[in-house]
Amino acid sequence: MMLLGNAALARGAWEAGVKVSSAYPGTPSTEVSEELVKLPDVYVEWAPNEKVATEVAIGASISGVRSMAVMKHVGFNVAADPTYTASYTGVNGGMVMIVADDPGLYSSQNEQDTRRIARAAILPVLEPSDSQEAKDYMKAAFEISERFDTPVVVRTTTRLAHSQTMVECEDRVVPEDKPYERNIAKFVMMPAMAKNRHLVVEQRMKDLAEFAETSPLNTVQYGPMELDGKKVGFITEGIPYQYVKEVCPDASILKLGMVNPLPEKLIREFASKVDTLYIFEELEPVVEEQVRAMGIRCFGKDVFTIQGEYSANMLRERVLHETGAVMPAGSAPARPPILCPGCPHRAVFSVMAKLKLHAAGDIGCYTLGAQAPLSVIDTTICMGASISSLHGMEKAKGHDYIKNWVAVIGDSTFMHTGINSLVNMVYNQSHGTVVILDNRTTGMTGHQDHAGTGRTLMGEEVPAVDFTSLCRGIGVKNVITVDSFDIAQVERVLREETARDELSVIIMRYPCALLKGQKFPYKCVALPEKCKHCGACLRPGCPALTKNEDGSIFIDETMCNGCGLCMSLCKFDAIRKEER
Amino acid sequence: MTKSIMIVGVGGQGTLLTSRILGGLMENAGYEVKISEVHGMAQRGGSVVTFVRYGESVAEPIVEEGQADLIIAFERLEALRYEHFLKPNGVMIINDWRIDPITVVTGQTAYPENIIEDLSTRHKVYRVCAMEEALRLGNSRVFNNIVLGLAARHMDFTREEWLKVISEKVPPKTVEINEKAFLAGYGMEG
Structure with a gap:
């Protein structure tokens, strides 16, 4: 069936037997919870913020069940405090944090990269590239969480979260609850305990890096593509992988499903078999910096952007050097988002x-x-x-x-x-x-x-x-x-x-104009003969109001919500309410 | 052969429902489909675009500049905005409807004149006054399916396939009026 990326994440968590999920809404992560709550036998809640949501997931995990917290990238900052220390304590039941980045800033105040925070918190990160993987990686994430005793971050982006692609669904399998045993060396992070746990965490990342070398989450394809007689290879992940497949299907591709920690041996081997290596990752040069630190020559942010969403055309222009393929954008007046009529x-x-x-x-x-x-x-x-x-x-x-x-x-x-x-x-x-x-x-x-x-x-x-x-x-x-x-x-x-x-x-x-039942039972109608063209009604910027050719007011009845704000601002009774 | 369709309009015009109808149509026909949507703040009266790609196998979920076979525009200015996404010989279906952006309302910019005529000199453009027709049918909200009806004339799916997916995707109480709307568009010369 067709599933939105977010619905697939919810489905994957459900199939993996998640029992508790807590979240604060945030575009582009919101639908994960809204989809999960439609499925049976799982407790799903809105928490007041992401710190609380994460702590709820931690508690559920300690009690022995599979749990998750869901948030957008800036919510991960709010959740940072429990996250950094949950990395030290590890889990009992598997625990996954879904964190959604927003390359291109469709609905956010910044363009930060979740992988940076996850690396600072010393946590593994998985990144799917379509809805099928979104579902499958959730199951893998819970398994990794329990096997390596760590919370696992699943990073998504707006494009993944809000794209619908085909998914094959499976049944829900709920693992038996893990028994709870009091263990203050693991779950009470006072200095003496935390010191020891830090060593455990560092060893865990080494073990995870070893796991990444052979994990089916990371895949390699070698292809015949050459440019100027040189074999071309890409290391890529997530949605950018789809752009590589679109434009350079015959290239050699190392697709990372586990984006932290990185499989160093696999990367070295891959790099040795291609002549020109591109790191194609949205936002920060997280993989690129590590590949360069291995002493491997590559192209990355010197060719592609740090800011904004990637595209297939970016590859056509900057790798294939195709020019003139695209006609320039026209000069249509901007249409920024605005408050709704009746807001x-x-x-x-x-x-x-x-x-x-x-x-x-x-x-x-x-x-x-x-x-x-x-x-x-x-x-x-x-x-x-x-x-x-x-x-x-x-x-x-x-x-x-x-x-x-x-x-x-x-x-x-x-x-x-x-x-x-x-x-x-x-x-x-x-x-x-x-x-x-x-x-x-x-x-x-x-x-x-x-x-x-x-x-x-x-x-x-x-x-x-x-x-x-x-x-x-x-x-x-x-x-x-x-x-x-x-x-x-x-x-x-x-x-x-x-x-x-x-x-x-x-x-x-006053309730939001878009809430069910909030439409007023009337509409505002302008009376051009009474209108003095003063513009008082236009000042609040309601999109239902425009001027006629003669400067009098016109109200678009298909947009008007009937709130009457324009009417209360008119001193000349040139706007009246009529029943719908 | 992968086909690319875009639905462009103004946040709140119902582009998401239309993309779900298209997605269902292609899924029913056995194609691989990828749809990419805009949610969140960008929906609040802003310019919105939804991408639909289908074929035997589809990689990227978005349509890029110069790649769209068909653009369905719910508003004139949005047709103009995304013109450069159309392939040479691509088709544009434009709902002849105007919604002023706030920059026009406040007098910062002017709403371009003669958009449809202008676009027609460069592309295959079909115009539909769907809002008037929808009001005649008794519900302005079904205008999308009138536009979709005309678009259907330029796609390779049967009338029955369309009616089936519409009945699956629209709210149960509105199936009849949405089918009427679709057929009104489908019956138009274009």
């Missing part, structure tokens, strides 16, 4: 823009408020950084400096790592204003529940974290909840709280 963030941002407020931003759809015409977000660093960076500004420049600033964070991101930052504001006496854009979901990744929504990934109704009580509980005195579309109220509260010489949290609440 409650737009209502809040339109008021913030009016009040000329600056915002320390965070990670979510609302990052899009950085761009014109809203232009309210000034900074975006990582999950949770809005609140803590606003605090830093105040400590650097004083109370008055941040009077025209707020921190803006979504509900799911607040649950992820915003709470710690808010505790810090209370403890260290900040006077800033924190705006929680509470749209009752994790929006950007495609609407996942979180601890504040009252529903789990497995569909159970549970008590929701009450943001107001939470904020009050940690010592915030001023906590106000406002309907995001009540823009008069939004304006009044923003004015009052930014002027106040105390810490405030404003919860701007």
Whole structure:
């Protein structure tokens, strides 16, 4: 059957008998959990963040079952603390971490390479190149985890995660739970124990490197391809392997399925049989640096890029030196992503823009408020950084400096790592204003529940974290909840709280326009005869609104969500709501 | 012989469902298929592209510049944006529909005039007013299958194969209207 890369990873984990999986949503990793939860007899959850998810997987592994944690590349940073030490403790039941990189930055704040972190944490890494391998490598990863007593990282990329290819499915085989035995030398990482474990970890990597020499995960094909009379060889992995197969099917290819540690003998042998060796790997020169350190001459980042996604055309141009094959791209105006019609963030941002407020931003759809015409977000660093960076500004420049600033964070991101930052504001006496854009979901990744929504990934109704009580509980005195579309109220509260010489949290609440049942039962209709062409309704940048030839407003009814924001901004009653 | 198809449009226009219909169609016909999609932030009203490649054996999952046999465009400007992906003699099916990018709404750039006429001077272009037809059928969301119906005229699958896969892939309650939409496009001259 056709399976999305992420669905194949889920399927592989399930066939391998995984019993516990914990994750925080993050493009391009999200669908792994959403697919796994459709399969029977496995516990799957959304954790508030990747550190928690990893620790959940560690606990499940220690108890003796196969477990996994799933995250995007930047989530691996959040999970770094438990990951580095789980490398020391090793596992009981097999443990796998799926980490998704994003070459080309389709939906991320940086382009870091998971292999770098995994190498620093001294962990083995597998990398599949299509959905079949995604499924098969998950099973291999659990076996390696148990055989070598280590967590195993399975690295994917956006292209793999979001491509559908054919997969042959097999049955689920659940291994017997491993018995738990108290073993503080292995599981209590105080210095005396950890010292010994470090030696174990280093030996483990040597054993794994030996395993890699003969593992079927790494495959070699020798081919007749020559360029200028020289035999051409590629060392490649993951999706780039498919580009090599597409463009140079007759080349010699060493395909690495296990990308850390590397099989040195196999690489030396392969390199000795070709004249020109290319290392074709997306993102960092991780393999290239190691091959060069072996004293082997090769081409890598001197020919290909560090930044961006690879392609078959890159090989055609830079290896085959084919020129002029491609007509240049036309000059179509850019179409950057924008907030959806009916998005409650737009209502809040339109008021913030009016009040000329600056915002320390965070990670979510609302990052899009950085761009014109809203232009309210000034900074975006990582999950949770809005609140803590606003605090830093105040400590650097004083109370008055941040009077025209707020921190803006979504509900799911607040649950992820915003709470710690808010505790810090209370403890260290900040006077800033924190705006929680509470749209009752994790929006950007495609609407996942979180601890504040009252529903789990497995569909159970549970008590929701009450943001107001939470904020009050940690010592915030001023906590106000406002309907995001009540823009008069939004304006009044923003004015009052930014002027106040105390810490405030404003919860701007309205469900995401894309949540089921959120479409309003009416549509907004422009009345050209009343329109004074003032453009007030256009300022929030709703994509359903455009100008007619004469400058009056036109509202595309197929896009309009009926939220009425444009109507509430029109002083001339030139927009009215009609029933759908 | 590997064939390459692209579906281009604006995030939210339903390119993912269309690619799933195409994937199912080719899978049912016994081909190897690879589909590559855009998820996440890029979907939020941005330019989106889905690649479908099929044949006896397929390596790369994406379609590259100059390699597409068929481009199905759900919006005019997106047809223009991906023009350079089309093979010489490739076919473009364009939904005659305009969605202004935010850069046009804010007046930073202008929406190009006469895109379809312009593209027609360089390629085999077929135009369809699918949105109007979909509204006539009573549901604007089925416009994709009208476009797909016209595209089907330029592909080697039978009407029955198409109707079968549509009934498999669209939500059960919408099978009838989606089939109607497909047949409306299929019956158009193009």
